[in-house]
Amino acid sequence: MEKYVPVLKRAKLFSDIGDDEILSMLDCLNATIRQYGKGEYAFRQGEFIHDLLILGSGRLHIQKEDYWGNLNILNEIRPGEMFGEAYIVPNSGTLMNDVIAAEESAVLFFDMERILTVCPSACPFHTRLVKNMFYTISDKNKSLVQKLSYMSQRSTREKLLSYLSDEAKRQNSSSFSIPFNRQQLADFLSVDRSAMSNELCKLRNEGMLDFHKNEFTLREPPQGHH
Amino acid sequence: MEKYVPVLKRAKLFSDIGDDEILSMLDCLNATIRQYGKGEYAFRQGEFIHDLLILGSGRLHIQKEDYWGNLNILNEIRPGEMFGEAYIVPNSGTLMNDVIAAEESAVLFFDMERILTVCPSACPFHTRLVKNMFYTISDKNKSLVQKLSYMSQRSTREKLLSYLSDEAKRQNSSSFSIPFNRQQLADFLSVDRSAMSNELCKLRNEGMLDFHKNEFTLREPPQGHH
DNA sequence: TCATTTCCGTTGGAAAAACAACATACCGAT
DNA sequence: ATCGGTATGTTGTTTTTCCAACGGAAATGA
Numbered sequence: 001m002e003k004y005v006p007v008l009k010r011a012k013l014f015s016d017i018g019d020d021e022i023l024s025m026l027d028c029l030n031a032t033i034r035q036y037g038k039g040e041y042a043f044r045q046g047e048f049i050h051d052l053l054i055l056g057s058g059r060l061h062i063q064k065e066d067y068w069g070n071l072n073i074l075n076e077i078r079p080g081e082m083f084g085e086a087y088i089v090p091n092s093g094t095l096m097n098d099v100i101a102a103e104e105s106a107v108l109f110f111d112m113e114r115i116l117t118v119c120p121s122a123c124p125f126h127t128r129l130v131k132n133m134f135y136t137i138s139d140k141n142k143s144l145v146q147k148l149s150y151m152s153q154r155s156t157r158e159k160l161l162s163y164l165s166d167e168a169k170r171q172n173s174s175s176f177s178i179p180f181n182r183q184q185l186a187d188f189l190s191v192d193r194s195a196m197s198n199e200l201c202k203l204r205n206e207g208m209l210d211f212h213k214n215e216f217t218l219r220e221p222p223q224g225h226h
Numbered sequence: 227m228e229k230y231v232p233v234l235k236r237a238k239l240f241s242d243i244g245d246d247e248i249l250s251m252l253d254c255l256n257a258t259i260r261q262y263g264k265g266e267y268a269f270r271q272g273e274f275i276h277d278l279l280i281l282g283s284g285r286l287h288i289q290k291e292d293y294w295g296n297l298n299i300l301n302e303i304r305p306g307e308m309f310g311e312a313y314i315v316p317n318s319g320t321l322m323n324d325v326i327a328a329e330e331s332a333v334l335f336f337d338m339e340r341i342l343t344v345c346p347s348a349c350p351f352h353t354r355l356v357k358n359m360f361y362t363i364s365d366k367n368k369s370l371v372q373k374l375s376y377m378s379q380r381s382t383r384e385k386l387l388s389y390l391s392d393e394a395k396r397q398n399s400s401s402f403s404i405p406f407n408r409q410q411l412a413d414f415l416s417v418d419r420s421a422m423s424n425e426l427c428k429l430r431n432e433g434m435l436d437f438h439k440n441e442f443t444l445r446e447p448p449q450g451h452h
Numbered sequence: 453t454c455a456t457t458t459c460c461g462t463t464g465g466a467a468a469a470a471c472a473a474c475a476t477a478c479c480g481a482t
Numbered sequence: 483a484t485c486g487g488t489a490t491g492t493t494g495t496t497t498t499t500c501c502a503a504c505g506g507a508a509a510t511g512a
Contacts, residue, residue, distance in 0.1 A: 064388075096372065139315055161293075183460095424493090427492085439490095
């Protein structure tokens with residue numbers, strides 16, 4: 001169990017909690033480990049999840065298979081990442097996805113009841129843990145809402161403008177850089193790369209913005225333009 | 227303050243907590259109220275939020291204005307709903323949206339620090355509150371992830387299939403009803419209603435599914451079909 | 453330096469979605 | 483049953499996106 005302390009130390013859930021405390025909390029939280037071989041299903045659609053899960057080592061894929069058997073990889077989980085936390089809620093129903101080990105992996109199981117039910121005195125860092133938990137989920141929540149606001153735009157142009165506009169706000173400057181190359185940005189916005197590239201250049205020609213590589217600058221559109 | 231107890235009682239955050247406890251917790255959590263007139267800005271893009279917010283009465287609109295001034299109503303908040311919780315996280319940056327009172331409204335402010343820091347003994351329902359908090363956010367999180375998985379599909383057809391497939395899983399039957407009419411479903415999936423209606427009928431003609439009104443049945447596609 | 457690879461922009465044709473306009477079915481009220 | 487309103491389905495046109503293919507620029511590495 002000790003071998004995973006360095007991984008957990010970097011996990012948001014345990015930020016600001018020291019090595020010793022983490023180790024003692026693993027006990028307090030009733031943590032257990034399960035190993036999965038490459039290609040093995042860790043969880044299947046339809047299962048109930050009762051524990052908070054953190055990947056200790058390896059790599060997991062969150063996959064979805066629809067009614068007609070079409071497969072779709074939704075997400076890749078890296079060591080230290082928490083997952084499945086949304087399904088621990090009572091009456092949240094069963095898992096809607098499959099979780100499969102992309103390589104030999106170890107998953108840590110934490111008893112959720114113990115995390116949320118504060119122990120009387122044993123763990124002084126329990127409050128810290130609850131806060132981290134809340135912060136982690138809230139953060140995820142926030143980025144999901146933002147992404148959704150881009151994706152709900154109908155056209156590639158609008159998707160780009162809403163995303164870039166938000167980044168300008170977030171970085172508090174009309175000049176900013178983005179953490180994506182073109183292909184990644186296209187994937188993030190769920191559009192075709194070449195079409196997006198084309199649209200970006202149109203926007204530049206119209207004077208809405210400038211860019212080179214992943215440095216962007218938003219501009220006031222020329223007067224009289226619609 | 228007492229007048230809002232019935233509203234809070236119905237709020238997920240206070241579920242399973244009695245009237246008396248709610249009232250005493252309002253004190254414990256340092257709750258305050260602010261009133262907003264119709265059309266007044268409750269919060270503006272760029273502000274920091276430190277408190278958990280619940281709408282006591284009225285109606286709020288979450289709006290977004292982009293760099294070029296285009297307005298977009300993202301969400302409508304009803305009494306009892308919690309909002310802005312994602313921005314309480316330290317270093318989460320400032321609010322990305324405007325919040326405007328669509329009608330005369332009252333907003334309750336709760337001190338987040340006090341919610342997450344468990345008081346020694348005074349509030350026996352504090353643990354319940356923390357759980358509710360977690361459950362509420364997780365629930366939201368789950369539905370966001372799901373919606374995102376539909377929206378990230380490129381075509382209307384794929385959006386429909388992934389949504390309907392998920393509903394079949396969730397209701398554990400290939401026959402199920404959905405909580406939307408056509409226009410609402412189109413809005414939910416961010417597509418054009420008539421195009422979606424058209425696509426649904428194509429799918430029916432291909433033998434993939436059947437429906438009338440908001441009752442759907444998924445079917446195995448006929449053999450030999452691609 | 454040269455070869456290889458990756459990234460980015462461009463183009464044209466095919467496919468799909470949006471849009472507008474209309475037809476039909478359904479529903480509630482009188 | 484009739485009327486008005488709403489929800490849904492249908493069709494044809496316009497616009498947009500997707501897709502595949504290509505060329506040049508920049509980065510990488512031998």
